[in-house]
Structure formats: structure tokens, C-alpha cells
Amino acid sequence: MPAKYDTILVLDFGGQYCHLIGRRIREHGVYSEIVPHDISPQEVAALSEKFNVKGLILSGGPSSVYEPNAPKLHPHILEVNLPILGLCYGHQLLAQLVSGKVEPATCKEYGIAQVDIDKPVGILEGLSMKEQVWMSHGDTVMAPPPEFETLAHTDNCPVAAFRHKTKPIYGLQWHPEVIHTEHGMRMLQNFIFQVCKAQANWQMEDLITKMVKEIQTETAGSRAIIGLSGGIDSSVATALAAKALGEKLTAVYVDHGFMREGETEAIREAFEKFDIRFIVADAQERFMNKLRGVTEPETKRKIMGEEFIRVFEEIASDSGAEYLIQGTIYPDRIESGFRKNSDKIKSHHNVAGLPEKIKFRKILEPLRDLYKDEVRKVARMLELPKEIVNRQPFPGPGLAVRIIGPLTDEKVKIAKKSDRIVREEIEQCEFADGLWQYFSVVTDTKATGVKGDARAYGYVVAVRAMESREAMTASFAKLPYAVLEKISTRITNEIPQVTRVVYDVTHKPPATIEWE
Numbered sequence: 001m002p003a004k005y006d007t008i009l010v011l012d013f014g015g016q017y018c019h020l021i022g023r024r025i026r027e028h029g030v031y032s033e034i035v036p037h038d039i040s041p042q043e044v045a046a047l048s049e050k051f052n053v054k055g056l057i058l059s060g061g062p063s064s065v066y067e068p069n070a071p072k073l074h075p076h077i078l079e080v081n082l083p084i085l086g087l088c089y090g091h092q093l094l095a096q097l098v099s100g101k102v103e104p105a106t107c108k109e110y111g112i113a114q115v116d117i118d119k120p121v122g123i124l125e126g127l128s129m130k131e132q133v134w135m136s137h138g139d140t141v142m143a144p145p146p147e148f149e150t151l152a153h154t155d156n157c158p159v160a161a162f163r164h165k166t167k168p169i170y171g172l173q174w175h176p177e178v179i180h181t182e183h184g185m186r187m188l189q190n191f192i193f194q195v196c197k198a199q200a201n202w203q204m205e206d207l208i209t210k211m212v213k214e215i216q217t218e219t220a221g222s223r224a225i226i227g228l229s230g231g232i233d234s235s236v237a238t239a240l241a242a243k244a245l246g247e248k249l250t251a252v253y254v255d256h257g258f259m260r261e262g263e264t265e266a267i268r269e270a271f272e273k274f275d276i277r278f279i280v281a282d283a284q285e286r287f288m289n290k291l292r293g294v295t296e297p298e299t300k301r302k303i304m305g306e307e308f309i310r311v312f313e314e315i316a317s318d319s320g321a322e323y324l325i326q327g328t329i330y331p332d333r334i335e336s337g338f339r340k341n342s343d344k345i346k347s348h349h350n351v352a353g354l355p356e357k358i359k360f361r362k363i364l365e366p367l368r369d370l371y372k373d374e375v376r377k378v379a380r381m382l383e384l385p386k387e388i389v390n391r392q393p394f395p396g397p398g399l400a401v402r403i404i405g406p407l408t409d410e411k412v413k414i415a416k417k418s419d420r421i422v423r424e425e426i427e428q429c430e431f432a433d434g435l436w437q438y439f440s441v442v443t444d445t446k447a448t449g450v451k452g453d454a455r456a457y458g459y460v461v462a463v464r465a466m467e468s469r470e471a472m473t474a475s476f477a478k479l480p481y482a483v484l485e486k487i488s489t490r491i492t493n494e495i496p497q498v499t500r501v502v503y504d505v506t507h508k509p510p511a512t513i514e515w516e
């Protein structure tokens with residue numbers, strides 16, 4: 001383990017992809033930390049005591065540089081004399097700071113764009129004359145700042161990439177961190193290794209030791225409980241906490257009635273082997289009593305967040321636990337709007353869905369800085385069984401966020417049956433391994449059908465299957481028609497209340513993976 005890791009700091013301007021930048025850097029074995037957007041040169045110097053800071057990346061963000069309260073760079077940030085890369089909003093701010101010409105675009109660009117590379121040098125070294133990139137911007141840099149040169153342009157964006165003529169300062173209007181930028185990894189590699197000259201000396205193994213130590217230090221000999229939802233995150237958090245606390249840990253699986261068929265049995269089998277206390281809390285009735293008839297997605301999430309905590313509190317008071325451990329990961333926190341410049345997308349049950357007053361001393365979130373694929377890596381390093389490592393992500397509120405409109409007992413039954421059919425059919429074909437998630441959604445729409453020569457009027461069920469690397473962006477899976485046909489036939493035959501099955505062909509963004 002080196003005394004200090006080579007580190008790239010990512011200045012957080014609130015963009016949905018900010019943490020993806022950090023993630024991509026770590027994928028190259030170089031440590032990254034997300035820091036506030038207005039970090040000063042003195043604060044960067046202070047961080048250098050802990051890390052070997054090799055460069056700064058300014059993230060994108062939802063603001064326009066013209067908004068009165070738009071987040072700004074520290075006015076002296078360029079005095080750090082480190083390589084700097086501005087992305088999207090960061091690119092515009094950098095241009096503005098050094099007197100470039102930034103204007104609101106006449107034509108906004110969102111999504112995939114073709115960019116002409118005028119000079120394939122520095123961060124753009126090794127690229128072709130035309131590149132596919134992911135754009136998402138309103139403001140545009142119209143002319144390069146003095147002492148800077150243009151490296152690339154698009155039809156709508158005359159300065160899509162620039163660099164300082166003598167210093168290692170770069171700006172890109174697009175997002176190299178998003179997989180739709182075809183050679184985005186190459187661009188980031190060029191910045192990390194050629195421009196910043198960083199060494200790949202960061203290891204995931206060190207992180208496990210750090211997380212286990214952190215749980216031990218924080219709990220200081222007290223007891224803790226952890227919520228197990230059945231998904232990969234809480235399973236890995238439980239394994240880590242078990243390593244740190246042993247029998248001082250109580251793992252609670254709350255059966256709130258919105259679990260997939262067979263889930264409770266599978267979790268029981270996997271976790272009863274661990275050297276910890278394991279409890280299945282049967283809370284089906286109390287959850288349904290609170291949720292029956294509730295329609296609004298955020299209200300569902302808030303009610304569930306509150307009810308989870310109340311169940312945990314009751315069990316904690318029996319077991320003497322003072323701390324609650326959760327499997328929250330980075331994207332949960334990002335989308336719940338925990339940063340000052342970012343928009344809230346949805347309240348993930350274990351973050352923004354929590355009630356304000358809780359009886360625990362503290363909530364610990366050992367995986368809070370990790371992305372899903374990093375969590376799977378940790379799972380493999382902890383030698384967890386294959387069934388846990390390969391589990392589909394499953395939201396804490398379970399099928400409740402896959403039932404649109406009022407929650408009713410009938411819709412819950414339909415959700416469970418259709419989810420089982422989707423899983424059975426997809427897992428039989430070779431595609432399952434490449435998929436991030438696959439499930440059904442019971443919509444709040446009814447449609448006319450004909451069953452057994454008679455008119456039928458029933459629910460529309462949607463099927464969703466997604467490919468993704470870390471859930472921040474995702475593409476709908478191009479499942480073969482034969483598989484979709486089998487799913488559709490089985491759902492309409494085996495569930496009498498369903499008359500129609502549709503396939504969701506929306507990427508994330510603009511949709512999210514779950515429907516609520």
C-alpha cells in the first residue's frame with residue numbers, strides 16, 4: 001500500500017454524472033475524491049497531506065452559468081498549478097473564468113452527437129477526426145479564451161473542446177464519463193495518465209479493511225442492527241458488518257409483503273449460515289395497512305422509509321442495538337438529492353425516505369461511496385456465495401414501486417406472479433447474464449381484451465429489462481421477440497386479471513429504471 005494514493009479530485013457542480021467521473025477514474029486504479037465545487041487552493045493543499053493530488057476535474061451540472069445563484073469556481077483555483085479538466089458545465093465555467101465567450105445556445109444539444117476533432121492532441125490524442133460523444137448542454141462556448149486553442153467543434157458548438165496553449169488545462173463540452181461517448185475512456189485515460197501523470201496505485205482490497213475498521217471504530221463495542229432487503233447492496237453490507245461485529249450484529253429481513261416470490265426463503269437460506277443473529281420480521285400487515293390505496297410514488301417511498309425504521313427500532317430495543325447499518329450506495333444518495341447543486345430524482349427508501357426523528361445513535365453506511373459494480377467486486381473479494389454476488393438489484397420498497405396507482409391486494413398478487421414469469425423466462429435464455437435487471441410493472445391502466453370468446457377488461461402489465469454498468473445510465477435490452485412472446489402469452493394466460501402486456505423501450509435517461 002503506498003503512503004499516499006495518486007488522486008484526482010472531482011469538483012461537484014451537481015451533475016447527475018459527477019460521481020460517474022469519480023467511478024471511471026477508480027476503474028483505472030487511480031483514487032478519486034468528490035469535493036465541493038468552490039474548493040480553494042488552500043483546501044486543495046490541505047488535502048495533499050492525505051492524498052497525492054495529481055489533477056482536478058470540474059463536473060457538469062444542471063445550472064446555466066448565467067443563473068444568479070449558479071455554482072462558481074473559487075476565483076483563484078487556477079493557482080493550484082495542477083492539471084485541470086472542465087466537463088460540460090465545468091467547461092463553460094472554465095471558459096468564463098478565463099474570459100472566453102459563453103452564450104446561451106440557440107439550439108440545445110442532448111444525447112448522442114457527432115463531434116469534429118480539429119486537433120487530436122493531449123486529452124484527444126489517438127482519436128479519429130469524427131467521434132461519437134454524449135452531449136447535454138444549454139450554454140455554449142462560442143470563442144476560445146485568450147491563450148487557449150480550439151480542439152474540436154460541432155455544428156452547434158464552435159468550441160466543443162479547448163486547451164491552454166502552454167498549461168495542462170482542458171475543457172470538453174461533452175461527457176467522456178458516459179458510455180455513449182464511444183472513446184470516453186480513452187479521453188479520461190489521456191487526462192489521468194498523460195496529462196496528470198498519475199500512477200495506478202489504488203486497490204479495492206484496501207477499501208475492505210478500511211470499511212471494516214470504520215464500522216468497528218464507529219460502534220466502539222456497541223451492538224448494531226442491519227436491514228437486509230434481499231438485493232446485492234444490503235447483502236454485501238451485512239457480510240462486511242458481520243466481519244466487523246460478529247455476534248454483536250443483528251441482521252433483520254423485513255418481510256413487508258412486497259417481496260418477490262421465493263425471496264424470503266432464499267435470503268433465509270443464504271444468511272442463516274453467517275455467525276450473526278438473523279431475524280425475519282413478519283410485517284406484511286402493518287405495511288399494507290399504511291399503504292393500501294396510496295398512489296403518489298414519493299408518498300409510498302416515504303411511508304415505507306418510516307415503517308422500516310419503526311420495525312428496526314422495535315427490534316433494536318429488544319436486542320440492545322444502538323446503531324443501524326444500511327447498504328446505501330453512491331447512486332442512491334445522488335438520486336435522493338443529497339448534494340447542494342443536484343436535483344432530487346426520487347427518494348431512495350434508505351436515504352431521503354427516512355423519517356426525521358430516529359432512535360438510533362447513528363446510521364452507518366459503509367458502502368456509501370461505492371457503485372454497484374464495485375459492490376459486486378467487494379462481494380467476490382469477501383468470497384460470498386454466487387447466488388448473492390449475482391443477485392439482481394432489488395429496491396428496498398420492493399414491488400410497491402412497481403405497482404402504479406393505488407396499492408391493492410389484487411395488484412400485489414399480479415405483481416408477484418408476473419415478476420416470477422418474467423424471471424423464469426429470461427433466466428432460461430442466454431441473455432440473463434448480460435442484464436442488469438428484469439422485472440414486471442403493474443400499470444394503473446386497464447384495457448379491453450378477448451379471452452375465451454368473451455370480452456375481458458383487465459390490467460396492462462409492462463415488462464422492463466435493462467442493461468447497465470452502474471445504474472446511472474441504462475439501456476433497454478433488445479430481447480428477442482420469441483422471449484417477449486413467451487412472457488406475454490404466459491402472463492395473459494396465467495393471470496386472468498391481465499389483458500395486455502407491453503415492453504418498455506425507454507433508456508435511462510430520460511426514464512429511470514424503476515417506474516416509481
Ligand code: XMP
Binds near residue numbers: 513
Ligand atoms: P432508478 O429507478 O432510480 O434505479 O433508475 C436505479 C437503481 O436503484 C434501485 N432502486 C432502489 N434501491 N432503494 C434501493 O435500495 C430504493 O428505494 C430504490 N429505488 C430504486 C433500482 O432497482 C435500480 O437498480
